[in-house]
Amino acid sequence: xxxxxxxxxxxxxxxxxxxxxxxxxxxxxxxxxxxxxxxxxxxxxxxxxxxxxxxxxxxxxxxxxxxxxxxxxxxxxxxxxxxxxxxxxxxxxxxxxxxxxxxxxxxxxxxxxxxxxxxxxxxxxxxxxxxxxxxxxxxxxxxxxxxxxxxxxxxxxxxxxxxxxxxxxxxxxxxxxxxxxxxxxxxxxxxxxxxxxxxxxxxxxxxxxx
Numbered sequence: 393x394x395x396x397x398x399x400x401x402x403x404x405x406x407x408x409x410x411x412x413x414x415x416x417x418x419x420x421x422x423x424x425x426x427x428x429x430x431x432x433x434x435x436x437x438x439x440x441x442x443x444x445x446x447x448x449x450x451x452x453x454x455x456x457x458x459x460x461x462x463x464x465x466x467x468x469x470x471x472x473x474x475x476x477x478x479x480x481x482x483x484x485x486x487x488x489x490x491x492x493x494x495x496x497x498x499x500x501x502x503x504x505x506x507x508x509x510x511x512x513x514x515x516x517x518x519x520x521x522x523x524x525x526x527x528x529x530x531x532x533x534x535x536x537x538x539x540x541x542x543x544x545x546x547x548x549x550x551x552x553x554x555x556x557x558x559x560x561x562x563x564x565x566x567x568x569x570x571x572x573x574x575x576x577x578x579x580x581x582x583x584x585x586x587x588x589x590x591x592x593x594x595x596x597x598x599x600x601x602x
Contacts, residue, residue, distance in 0.1 A: 401546075403439065405424070406436065407544055409424055418433055465515065468496070468525045476521055486503045508531075
């Protein structure tokens with residue numbers, strides 16, 4: 393069984409809250425998932441120890457920090473080239489992701505650079521790595537969707553569901569009259585008393601007519 397299969401609904405909702413805003417106070421997260429702040433902190437600690445939460449990071453707007461060009465570089469490698477590339481990739485700050493893939497390439501890299509000139513320089517450095525036989529670069533014209541959130545099976549409607557109702561809102565529902573078998577509600581005897589009075593009146597009328 394995968395570790396993720398052992399997460400209960402509350403764990404998943406906590407993870408969803410942290411992915412949305414990891415700086416949110418624990419008391420706020422607790423209110424959203426229906427737990428106290430200490431209980432939330434204990435669950436987060438266990439999620440960290442289990443390796444489910446790997447860290448907490450700021451998400452930057454790359455264009456506003458001078459990285460205007462996003463590209464994907466397909467790298468073809470010889471059988472011994474993968475180890476060489478992987479050993480040197482940590483030295484390439486421009487490389488954000490590296491994936492071993494099927495298809496025409498051996499590795500697929502996602503990179504961000506300042507401009508096409510710095511991109512060309514990066515490609516040249518990658519081509520000089522031993523074992524690299526070919527590269528092909530796809531430059532992103534515009535980004536329509538770029539997510540950092542991992543889907544964990546919690547809808548946005550489910551997140552914060554515990555905080556949607558206040559105690560004042562719950563009381564009327566909890567104190568609502570119970571339904572009787574015939575579909576009527578018992579309102580503390582008032583309606584039942586009315587039915588009894590009507591029945592007595594009918595019997596009295598029948599007796600007078602007799």
